[in-house]
Amino acid sequence: MRVHAKRAGVLLGGLMTPALSMADWTLNMSPGVTGTSNEIFSLHMTILWICVVIGVVVFGVMFWSIFAHRKSSGRKPANFHENTLVEILWTIIPLVILVVMAIPATATLVDMYDTSEADVDIKVTGYQWRWKYDYIDDDFGYFSNISTSDDEIYNRTAKSENYLLDVDNPMVVPVGAKIRLLLTANDVIHSWWVPEFGVKKDAIPGFVNEAWTRVDEPGIYRGQCTELCGVKHGFMPVVVKAVPQDEYDTWVAEQKEAAQRERELTEKDWTLEELMVRGEKAYASACASCHQADGSGAPPAFPALKGSQIALEDMDAHLDVVVNGVSGTAMQAFGDQLSEVDLAAVITYERNAWGNDTGEMITPKEVFEYKNQE
Amino acid sequence: MSAVADTHAQDDHHHGPAKGITRWLLTTNHKDIGSMYLIFSFTMFLLGGAMAMVIRAELFQPGLQIVEPEFFNQMTTMHGLIMVFGAVMPAFVGLANWMIPLMVGAPDMALPRMNNWSFWLLPCAFLILVSTLFMQGGAPNFGWTFYAPLSTTYGPPSTTFFIFAVHIMGVSSIMGAINVIATILNMRAPGMTLMKMPLFVWTWLITAFLLIAVMPVLAGVVTMMLMDINFGTSFFDASGGGDPVLFQHVFWFFGHPEVYIMILPAFGAVSHIIPAFSRKPLFGYASMVYAVGAIALLSFVVWAHHMFTVGIPIAGQLFFMYATMLIAVPTGVKVFNWVATMFRGSLTFEAPMLFAVAFVILFTIGGFSGLMLAIAPADFQYHDTYFVVAHFHYVLVPGAIFGIFASAYFWLPKWTGHMYDETLAKTHFWLSFVGMNLAFFPMHFLGLAGMPRRIPDYALQFADFNMVSSIGAFMFGATQILFLVIVVKCVRGGEKAAANPWDGAEGLEWTVPSPAPYHTFSTPPEVK
Ligand code: HEM
Ligand SMILES: [Cu+2]
Numbered sequence A: 001m002r003v004h005a006k007r008a009g010v011l012l013g014g015l016m017t018p019a020l021s022m023a024d025w026t027l028n029m030s031p032g033v034t035g036t037s038n039e040i041f042s043l044h045m046t047i048l049w050i051c052v053v054i055g056v057v058v059f060g061v062m063f064w065s066i067f068a069h070r071k072s073s074g075r076k077p078a079n080f081h082e083n084t085l086v087e088i089l090w091t092i093i094p095l096v097i098l099v100v101m102a103i104p105a106t107a108t109l110v111d112m113y114d115t116s117e118a119d120v121d122i123k124v125t126g127y128q129w130r131w132k133y134d135y136i137d138d139d140f141g142y143f144s145n146i147s148t149s150d151d152e153i154y155n156r157t158a159k160s161e162n163y164l165l166d167v168d169n170p171m172v173v174p175v176g177a178k179i180r181l182l183l184t185a186n187d188v189i190h191s192w193w194v195p196e197f198g199v200k201k202d203a204i205p206g207f208v209n210e211a212w213t214r215v216d217e218p219g220i221y222r223g224q225c226t227e228l229c230g231v232k233h234g235f236m237p238v239v240v241k242a243v244p245q246d247e248y249d250t251w252v253a254e255q256k257e258a259a260q261r262e263r264e265l266t267e268k269d270w271t272l273e274e275l276m277v278r279g280e281k282a283y284a285s286a287c288a289s290c291h292q293a294d295g296s297g298a299p300p301a302f303p304a305l306k307g308s309q310i311a312l313e314d315m316d317a318h319l320d321v322v323v324n325g326v327s328g329t330a331m332q333a334f335g336d337q338l339s340e341v342d343l344a345a346v347i348t349y350e351r352n353a354w355g356n357d358t359g360e361m362i363t364p365k366e367v368f369e370y371k372n373q374e
Numbered sequence B: 001m002s003a004v005a006d007t008h009a010q011d012d013h014h015h016g017p018a019k020g021i022t023r024w025l026l027t028t029n030h031k032d033i034g035s036m037y038l039i040f041s042f043t044m045f046l047l048g049g050a051m052a053m054v055i056r057a058e059l060f061q062p063g064l065q066i067v068e069p070e071f072f073n074q075m076t077t078m079h080g081l082i083m084v085f086g087a088v089m090p091a092f093v094g095l096a097n098w099m100i101p102l103m104v105g106a107p108d109m110a111l112p113r114m115n116n117w118s119f120w121l122l123p124c125a126f127l128i129l130v131s132t133l134f135m136q137g138g139a140p141n142f143g144w145t146f147y148a149p150l151s152t153t154y155g156p157p158s159t160t161f162f163i164f165a166v167h168i169m170g171v172s173s174i175m176g177a178i179n180v181i182a183t184i185l186n187m188r189a190p191g192m193t194l195m196k197m198p199l200f201v202w203t204w205l206i207t208a209f210l211l212i213a214v215m216p217v218l219a220g221v222v223t224m225m226l227m228d229i230n231f232g233t234s235f236f237d238a239s240g241g242g243d244p245v246l247f248q249h250v251f252w253f254f255g256h257p258e259v260y261i262m263i264l265p266a267f268g269a270v271s272h273i274i275p276a277f278s279r280k281p282l283f284g285y286a287s288m289v290y291a292v293g294a295i296a297l298l299s300f301v302v303w304a305h306h307m308f309t310v311g312i313p314i315a316g317q318l319f320f321m322y323a324t325m326l327i328a329v330p331t332g333v334k335v336f337n338w339v340a341t342m343f344r345g346s347l348t349f350e351a352p353m354l355f356a357v358a359f360v361i362l363f364t365i366g367g368f369s370g371l372m373l374a375i376a377p378a379d380f381q382y383h384d385t386y387f388v389v390a391h392f393h394y395v396l397v398p399g400a401i402f403g404i405f406a407s408a409y410f411w412l413p414k415w416t417g418h419m420y421d422e423t424l425a426k427t428h429f430w431l432s433f434v435g436m437n438l439a440f441f442p443m444h445f446l447g448l449a450g451m452p453r454r455i456p457d458y459a460l461q462f463a464d465f466n467m468v469s470s471i472g473a474f475m476f477g478a479t480q481i482l483f484l485v486i487v488v489k490c491v492r493g494g495e496k497a498a499a500n501p502w503d504g505a506e507g508l509e510w511t512v513p514s515p516a517p518y519h520t521f522s523t524p525p526e527v528k
Helices: A002-016 A035-068 A084-112 A245-265 A272-286 A315-324 A340-352 A364-373 B002-007 B021-026 B030-058 B069-104 B112-134 B159-186 B199-230 B244-261 B264-278 B285-298 B314-342 B351-374 B376-382 B386-416 B422-449 B460-492
Strands: A120-127 A130-135 A140-144 A171-174 A179-185 A190-194 A199-203 A209-213 A219-224 A237-243
Touching: A035 A084, A035 B314, A035 B351, A035 B376, A084 B314, A084 B376, A120 A171, A120 A190, A120 A199, A140 A245, A171 A245, A179 A190, A179 A199, A190 A219, A190 A237, A199 A209, A199 B376, A237 A245, A272 A340, A315 A340, A315 A364, A340 A364, B021 B030, B030 B069, B030 B112, B030 B386, B030 B460, B069 B112, B069 B159, B069 B199, B069 B264, B069 B386, B112 B159, B159 B199, B199 B244, B199 B264, B199 B285, B244 B285, B264 B285, B264 B314, B264 B351, B264 B386, B285 B314, B314 B351, B314 B376, B351 B376, B351 B386, B351 B422, B376 B422, B386 B422, B386 B460, B422 B460
Parallel strands: A120 A179, A171 A237
Antiparallel strands: A120 A130, A130 A140, A179 A209, A190 A199, A219 A237
């Protein structure tokens, strides 16, 4: 009962507050910020106007008949019912229009398919429900998760400007460079879309798709996953930050250094407390979307970890599930997704958080050995 | 057959319907079976509609208010499946059952017992499908297009029941199609050559061939899923060497002809209604027939236009783009012919005509957006956004559904022997028309502004149009109760209908009394 009252309250509140001040009445596609998106926009406008003109003619004749040829105004029906010439004309004319339309469409398509001679290669991997960006030329990569809070989604606080379109780590690209995207997925099919680039390509497990873009304007560009990929399909935004080349170079240098530091961390001797701190963060980004922040899960699809056998008993079994996943379920193999440090931290965290007080920990080195013994 | 014709006159009532429930369970009468199909279809229409109301209620505002994303996905999936397989297709089979024998002057369908069986399979299939809502893990949640591996490796446990339900529906459709073909090819009245057949019969003949060609493909794809889920194969599982894209090719090889299965019979019905209320013969009968044939043939070579973003090679991309653009040509020819039929007629606007005229206008708008979607580079922007949702609702709601309403009002006097209430029917039309446009037109804008489809929550810039759309949807949904009222009222009584209640209507169905007697055309009529 109370839940219903609360929901009704939220609904009413939402209706009355100007929460929609952000909203706008955009009618048309945006021309975007790349050559491709501009070409697409002009194709879109051309075909739209062709449709409008045909529509005006066809509906014009029709409305004329509706108004002028009514029985109530004493009209006697004509009796014609065939005319081969007219039939041929209205087959040929549309055909010609379409051929004319096909020419620029073909040119644009050929251009979109030309992924050669790229300056930067980025591998984009879709996961349920986040993106991973690997800068394969520079040997680093990271996950990009939605950063909109549950409180916003469930209407407990005001929604921020980029509600549902914000991530923790955006993809970063240099302006003016040709970026080649290599798209794949780890679990189900996703689709990577940034409307302002005019790039949408499916990320399919077992396939590597290619797309490219060249962004002319620095800025932050937002899109979303566009292929239904499960419960949180609506919650995996794409955010790309385009920066000038020198800024990009600095950023890459920092990322490479950070990646190097990460690798060194495996060697370090970790304490339980340190692992717990790190584990909480890693859990929030990798695990909480299914198993929930408080470990309660969402049975039956996503089992609880709090008080669970897997988190309280045999360590090796726990390690196996996290590293190798459980095939046939949504539990992915995190062995390749997370660093040894994060794997160790997450497992340690799961064994010691939410009242799972085993006091047990596993070190990054042990995880490393486990992974390499296989 | 001829023995029957000799001994029973048309108005002989001693072979009337059986009494009680057995009449419906065991009937082999095409009129009874037609009615059952229509009632079943309307029930499913209300159920699928209720699910749409849940979807639109959740999308009324940004944020999650009413349902959780998991249930939302079940609603979009079940809504699509129920509307396509439960509402639209059975409605057309119902119309075919009622009208094809009356139009070709046959005493019944060619295979009456199979007819009974193909109907009764449907409630079974849908009982199974709907029961998945109550199963552990919930109903199918992967969209009506059920792409693998979301529907296989990652599907809920109820997926196997869904597959079984699809198999049963498929069997039912194929039997229905065989029956239609057998009836049309063998039981036409003497003198009714193919090129004298009413267009509804023509479009159904072609639809039936499409059904026989593609329902087995659908059965094949769900069987492959069944194997992947339960028997360890990897047709669609990349980690086992399978190919998730194969799923889409097979699905859309079924799926595109399927969308024409849902519209061709409506083309046929509208081609009777417009001439009737224009009091003028259909313009370009022969070209209408050829256009339907061309659409049907082309519909087999355009399937990958649903897959422009999956990364097929450019040659394939170009082929499917050109073929899809080409299909707009015969579609255009049909529209031009309807308009030419109205031109210089003597028009009146009773409910069937209102729905038929709205059909032509709004279906054409859906055709225009289809043409836009056919332009592959532009489709990269449109694909999987609300623009696509707008497109297919424009071809399906004012297309298929308005076509069905138009047919229902057109033939209700023949079925019930009474005129329906014209004022209520016009109210039904106008509320549906306004509601439908309010619900679906803004979806074009949402899609162009970048709103993906199949999401339970959206960014703030989409809020306004979503609210408008939801209001339109509630209006459209509520209005459909009125249709139920009108039909019930018409069955129970009303002004007596003449054998031919419309001045301009032509065809054998108008030569029998209204209501059509339980047995008609025991002696075949002569067609000159
Ligand atoms: C002029 C004729 C038509 C053309 C050129 C056309 C073109 C297209 C294209 C290219 C798409 C794919 C859009 C995408 O997913 O990106 C599409 C989707 C669709 N069309 Fe059409 N179409 C036409 C007529 C029809 C008709 C007559 C129907 C049904 C009565 C129909 C029903 C659908 C449906 C249901 C979808 C979406 C399926 C889904 O993804 O769920 N279309 N159409
Ligand atoms: Cu299609």
